[in-house]
Amino acid sequence: MRKIELIIEIKRRVCMLTAIFDNGRRISLGERWSKEELLHLRKEGTFLCPQCKERVILKLGDKKMYHFSHLKRTECENFYENETEYHMQGKLQLYQWLAKQGMKPELEYFDRRINQRMDIYFTFNNHPYALEYQCSSIQESLYLKRTLGYLKSGYLPLWILGGNQLNRRKQYLTTLNDFHYLFLQKTPSNTWMIPFYCSNTEKFIIHHSIQPVTIRKMISVQKIYETSQISIKNLLIPQNTDPLCPEHWIKEISLFKSQIIRYPGSINNPFLLALYNNYLNISLLPPYLGLPVLGSTCIATPPLIWQTFIFVDVFLKQKRDVLFTFNDVYQAFLNRVHKGHIQIRKIAFINIEETVSSLIHHYLLLLVKIKILTESNNNSFKINQPIYIPRTIDEQHILENTFYQEFSTVIF
């Protein structure tokens, strides 16, 4: 028993890549040291932790990367991520990647004002950045606390997830949990992305144009870059990427439908009730229900479901040629949110009202582009033709094919 405790104790000891030498000089292992130079330093003096000022020792073994390790457990444990080799390697590689671009980064920079230690500090376009390389799950509250701390002190936080967090099911399909969703970043073109970095392969894996299909599964355009192929500018201000592949989207939506048919769950499921009460069959829905819409990452409820709610709550109730407004749709949506039928995803530092309103706006504009609605003045809309519901599965497939052939370039 004691042996086990001892091992855990050793494992927990905080490791790092920077320390203060006797003469007060900061020693960063991010700089290029030879083993001889480091052996010499170690012989000549002692090292202290820059943060708690406790003694640390320089480990120069052949099995693990060179690092400093605390002699005993300290308060530092509250500040450092459980430093696995994977994390330390990645931190070092990201530091070197920034240094090569002339960014003058600082490894394990500790800001006393906020009592926070970031993996890497750097400036870009005159903005100070706090880069955090996150390879293990942390509590949402801790993520928020750290991010807020940075923002309040004028840093722009840049969170990069460890490639070890990536759960790729197919080349275009990834499963994200609530923890991953914290790392969603809005690009200047209003799409969503999450950057990953794998320290084993030394590659960035960037998920662009993320579109959820179900509560966990999302489709994205995945780009893999060697560190030499991508700059910090490309990462922070990504250029437009390739569009999503329509075939993948259609396939996953259809898989989702068959999943609901096979496992319908409770009879009180509000989505199934909405279909039932409106004499609809999930296999015979019009093809424009379940579209990728800009901003739908902020809704945990799958797009097929929230779009069907709008369809039954607003469109099916409209009399021909009668106008309805953006606000009618927005209120109907909020109504479902209040009833708990539509779940909003918690995304840090995003104004939910604004995001939902902009999502509905994008959705209505998309429906105009695909000729389901016409927009008249004053933000009012009307349905273009009597709503047609396919009567057989064959007919639904034909309609769906024709629909995507005609509008793919508009939708994706």
Ligand SMILES: [Zn+2]
């Ligand atoms: Zn310390």
